[in-house]
Amino acid sequence: MTILAGTWSWLTTAAHWYGPDGIWTRLGQHLLLTVVCLLISCVLALPVALLLGHLGRGGALAVNISNTGRAVPTFAVLVLLLLTPVGSFGQGPTVIALVLFSVPPLLTNAYVGMREADPDVVRAARGMGMTGWQTVRRVELPLALPLVLTGVRIAAVQLVATATLAALVGGGGLGRIITAGFNLASTPQVVAGAVLVAAFALIVEGLFEAGRRLVPYHSRGNRTGAGGTA
Amino acid sequence: MTAPPDDCLARNEWICGAYLTSRRGILWDATLQHLQLTALSVLLGCAVALPLALAARHRRWAAAPVLGVTTVLYTIPSLAMFSLLLPVYGLSATLVVTGLALYSLTLLVRNLLAGLRAVPEETRQAARGLGYGPLRLLLTVELPLALPAAMAGLRIATVSAVSLVTVGAIVGFGGLGNLVYSGMNTFFKAQVLTASVLCVLIAVAADLLLLGAQRLLTPWARRAV
Numbered sequence: 001m002t003i004l005a006g007t008w009s010w011l012t013t014a015a016h017w018y019g020p021d022g023i024w025t026r027l028g029q030h031l032l033l034t035v036v037c038l039l040i041s042c043v044l045a046l047p048v049a050l051l052l053g054h055l056g057r058g059g060a061l062a063v064n065i066s067n068t069g070r071a072v073p074t075f076a077v078l079v080l081l082l083l084t085p086v087g088s089f090g091q092g093p094t095v096i097a098l099v100l101f102s103v104p105p106l107l108t109n110a111y112v113g114m115r116e117a118d119p120d121v122v123r124a125a126r127g128m129g130m131t132g133w134q135t136v137r138r139v140e141l142p143l144a145l146p147l148v149l150t151g152v153r154i155a156a157v158q159l160v161a162t163a164t165l166a167a168l169v170g171g172g173g174l175g176r177i178i179t180a181g182f183n184l185a186s187t188p189q190v191v192a193g194a195v196l197v198a199a200f201a202l203i204v205e206g207l208f209e210a211g212r213r214l215v216p217y218h219s220r221g222n223r224t225g226a227g228g229t230a
Numbered sequence: 231m232t233a234p235p236d237d238c239l240a241r242n243e244w245i246c247g248a249y250l251t252s253r254r255g256i257l258w259d260a261t262l263q264h265l266q267l268t269a270l271s272v273l274l275g276c277a278v279a280l281p282l283a284l285a286a287r288h289r290r291w292a293a294a295p296v297l298g299v300t301t302v303l304y305t306i307p308s309l310a311m312f313s314l315l316l317p318v319y320g321l322s323a324t325l326v327v328t329g330l331a332l333y334s335l336t337l338l339v340r341n342l343l344a345g346l347r348a349v350p351e352e353t354r355q356a357a358r359g360l361g362y363g364p365l366r367l368l369l370t371v372e373l374p375l376a377l378p379a380a381m382a383g384l385r386i387a388t389v390s391a392v393s394l395v396t397v398g399a400i401v402g403f404g405g406l407g408n409l410v411y412s413g414m415n416t417f418f419k420a421q422v423l424t425a426s427v428l429c430v431l432i433a434v435a436a437d438l439l440l441l442g443a444q445r446l447l448t449p450w451a452r453r454a455v
Contacts, residue, residue, distance in 0.1 A: 003317040070386065070389045070390050071389050071393060071434060072393060072429075072430055072433075073392075073393035073394070073410075073426065073430075075396045075397050075399070075407060075410065076393075076396055076407070076410050076422070076425065076429055077426070079411075079413070079426075080422055080423065080426060082414065083414070083417060083419055161307035162307075164307040164308075164309045164310060165307070165309055165397065167309070168397075168399075168411075169414065175309050175310075178309055178310065178313050179400070187317060191313060191314060191316060191317060194309075194310040194312075194314040195310075197306075197307050197309070197310035197313075198310045198311075201307055202302065202306070205305045
């Protein structure tokens, strides 16, 4: 009980929200890291996945990269990058690790989505005289959209989780509140930070879920695969 | 005054044979802790996931909350999960095991449920016609048929657990993650790389071991694969 009360009083202390180490600053860093890395990953992964899916090549690669990614400890990669020359560029290791871990779900889902477009429909489009590019843009991509968006959702949630781990290697973000709490041996602060991080991750997941419900029924797709772990 | 020894430890190189030989004990202890934490958490996850999946299978109203809650748990970042359990367990190995078990629930429950739901109704009826009671039906017909799907979930859960144990370093129980963490603070490159590589090796070995177990347990499925 005392810890719950301590957590509440930590969260409701105005001084903890403002300033360079305040919650707002950490939230801003977390959000910025997540958004920037999500954009970079999408720009890198989606065109490649869509092209491979359209051509029907590299499927084993696209799917296996995603499975292998689970075996590699995110935390270890962050530390490894920190000790390389990249480590001297502030957020460099964090951004690289984050992009590295959010590319696989994007790649796999977009590829599978393109491959699962009904071959009869694609052939019909060809028969109507559509060029390759027209087929992609007007037939395959709309059909693949639900899975592509599932990939983006998984990547986004994974990015939030990984951005939290960045705090362990001295990066910014909400995880910093937790690690600072550990250093101060202040359990209320650790728990308060964890509550904030968990809430942030759940809000991101919730926003994607809400977005999914807003799109037309035929392009919703099933909620296959759970979010990311890191 | 002696000059520093001219070896890879002194030069702080990434790959270093002298590290492997001189710190064999430390590496062994960390690997053992890593394996223990992973095995315990996955076993605990299985023990909790089975009744949950069975409840979701037999009680229609239970499926949505079970899947919903386990998915929400899966969304919470690992560092936050461990920290949230801190008031309950303190700085202990139990904290890491509990946190990882909670993570594995989503994968295990989803796959087990999918496997159980895929058992053909005719098969179930045939078994009932042969006089099988509910328990015998579950143990000798339904669970074996659900095994391939369940094992797929178990493999992903185990591999993820191996890599997430490292985050347990924040509370001092992270197996090889402890070596990565202390290596980071002392810029000890050989230790960080060796521990990371060992982590990946454990994950790959565990995955292959489970794949082998699955093949042994489901001899009827071997030809289909």
